[in-house]
Amino acid sequence: GDSVTQMEGPVTLSEEAFLTINCTYTATGYPSLFWYVQYPGEGLQLLLKATKADDKGSNKGFEATYRKETTSFHLEKGSVQVSDSAVYFCALSYNQGGKLIFGQGTELSVKP
């Protein structure tokens, strides 16, 4: 079945470091791909998305490119801040408004 695999955390970085969180997926079709973020004590919120191969999603300095050939959607940010500390979830969905299939989540901790 369809699934999403993320790199295990926690990931600990110093402020202004470069961030990469790896995400790969297994899918029978051509899903849309998402990154959601969960700040402490809050629900999940959409960070960025890409709906087809080679699309790049970006928001708040984060970006991810939908790579069909490697079935990947890695999250990157050039310079992280303490306020980026959160849990990041990669997810896929097949149809607009349909259910999301999530990866396990990767906890990011950014130290000053």
Add this chain to the structure above:
Amino acid sequence: DSGVTQTPKHLITATGQRVTLRCSPRSGDLSVYWYQQSLDQGLQFLIQYYNGEERAKGNILERFSAQQFPDLHSELNLSSLELGDSALYFCASSVVAGQPTGELFFGEGSRLTVL
């Protein structure tokens, strides 16, 4: 604020008991989703309703049931509770018809502790 409201925020109960979690979706959203988040299982999709009808089912136990009412709010009923049911239960909503964006809007969750 996502616009999705979940109650209660915290709930502590005993094994064998039954609880009801409530969700009010964003204004205008017709679809409601329930997810369970636990340390060992991650975020698991339980069930989806669209405009009162069940749309998709995931890893929902037979002891659990849900419904969506005419005013579009939804309830998740958990019965014969076991220790392993302790988790954070999220409700999310989306616009399925009209201008679907693929984005789900999540509530802050209901934390269930079964003792």
